Amino acid sequence: MSNERYLKSELGSSRYQIYGENNQKTIILIPASNGYVEQWDPNVAPLVNAGYKVVVYDLFGRGFSSRPDVDLTLSVFTEQLDSVIREVGADRVSLVGSSFGGIIAAEYARNKQEKVTKLVFVGPAGWPSKVNYAQKIINIPVVGELLFKYFGEIILKPRVEGCFHQEKEHRWAIDMWQKFSQSPGFMRTYLSTLRHSPVLDYTEGWKALGDTTIKTLFIWGKQDISFDFGNSEIAMTLIPSTKVVAIDNAAHWLNIEQPKQVNNAMISFLNDEPRKVSEGSEL
Secondary structure, rough: OOEEEEEEEEEEEEEEEOOOOOOEEEEEEEEEOOOHHHHHHHHHHHHHOOOOEEEEEEEOOOOOOOOOOOOOOOOHHHHHHHHHHHHHHOOOOEEEOHHHHHHHHHHHHHHHHHHEEEEEEEEEOOOOOOHHHHHHHHOOOOOHHHHHEEEEEEEEHHHHHOOOOHHHHHHHHHHHHHHHHOOOOOOHHHHHHHOOOOOOOOHHHHHOHHHHOOOEEEEEEOOOOOOOOOHHHHHHHHHOOEEEEEEEEOOHHHHHHHHHHHHHHHHHHHHHOOOHHHEEEOO
16 A cells, blocks of 8 residues: 655655565655656556565656756756655665656666665666757757746657657556646756757766676567667666676657566566566567
């Protein structure tokens, strides 16, 4: 049963929910930059049934968390994560991040290795394209603000739809995003995240993570058009000890599209069951 709460801080409040028993190992699920708590609905129950305490929360600017009027740097999000971890009383946690949530997880883990047991990246962000015109445009003062103020939904909705290989089968997730996107401050905070956090290029961070001893797993949709599956080869180069599980018929939000395969891969990895990690196909 969920236990929805709000954690207050100087930047506002963070919505979070807790599932499972207090004496169980803790997993924190971190949503995508366009995500929200409900993004993890297909995954929470299987993780709890596997014996884990599961915590989900909304990033600042998303869902029902506050939309602070500050530069949303990566450190803002890692500090938010740290406050959630401290609030739920966990000494050590495993982190599961979707898209930009994976970057937050990686950054937190490499700076606080003593607090993190394992890392799972589901459809990870942070892999640059050769020519990133979008980043150049949004960084232009005033232009970015005007674009997102008047055309934000037109710009972002196709990207959210593109998170699914078969988007018509997952309209609930898109409709929920659209609902949250119409909240005051959503577009402003989303633009701030793109400007001040490495959503599109976390190469140096991935490389630094590869110098740690934290066990990591990438779960990637073969049809991901947000951050191409081909980047999995780069991931294995930057983090030589990592494992990659490829999921077919899935795009960026594969935890929603192919929950059974994603859940099996996560649970097997977290339980140290290497044979079962290959649900999907292991690279």
